[in-house]
Amino acid sequence: MVLTLYGKPMSTCTRRVAVVLVEKQVLFKFVPVDFSTGEHKTPEHLAKQPFGQVPYIDDDGFIVFESRAICRYICDKYPEQGTSLVPIELKAKALFEQAVSIEGSNFDQFAAPAALEKWFKPNKGLKGNDELAAALLSTLDKKLEGYEAILSKQKYLAGDEVTLADLFHLPYGSLLPKIGFNGLEEKPNVARWWKDITSRQSWLAVKDGIEETA
Ligand SMILES: N[C@@H](CCC(=O)N[C@@H](CS)C(=O)NCC(=O)O)C(=O)O
CATH class of the missing domain: 3.40.30.10 (Glutaredoxin)
Structure with missing residues (x-):
């Protein structure tokens, strides 16, 4: 099956x-x-x-x-x-796990609740907490300085090969401009990385929704 x-x-x-x-x-x-x-x-x-x-x-x-x-x-x-998408070699794997943690600790924690307040709640006719969203996005912007430091030395978050850690950012990262946050385009190396991963055929194929299959 x-x-x-x-x-x-x-x-x-x-x-x-x-x-x-x-x-x-x-x-x-x-x-x-x-x-x-x-x-x-x-x-x-x-x-x-x-x-x-x-x-x-x-x-x-x-x-x-x-x-x-x-x-x-x-x-x-x-x-x-x-x-x-997942390295096997010991040290490459450790850096991959580090990158996976970066997404959880320094990105998703801020991007997801900000999207909830500024996108999902308003889209359901509920009032979002703009103050909370602004605070979350301001922290996220600071966190992106860490991303900039990493990405100024390597192409992707875990090294020079794309991994799951990069792709994990795609859904919430793509929502951010819709809630008025353009931080992923403002720092040169973050912007280069973001353009790279959002241009992948895989993302272009699903970003506007997944088609039902028979
Ligand atoms: N940590 C879970 C989160 C899943 C999640 O939040 N799903 C949302 C849609 S993106 C949902 O089902 N929301 C409905 C609800 O929580 O009632 C995952 O990564 O799969």
């Missing part, structure tokens, strides 16, 4: 997985989960994703949720296929 991705076509975490599936040249089926009917909170969905969220994958009966864990699983399962 073909690997099936359950998610929302435009959800950030669903597209994080989809971009990696495309990079790894893994054929997959996409099944949309209908948030408008609360499908993600049904017992059937909760049996697969106990937090009532997307995405999850079903790989021939093997269920995995959490977008980054799914991406790691895909890379482990298909090490020889598509772009490498």
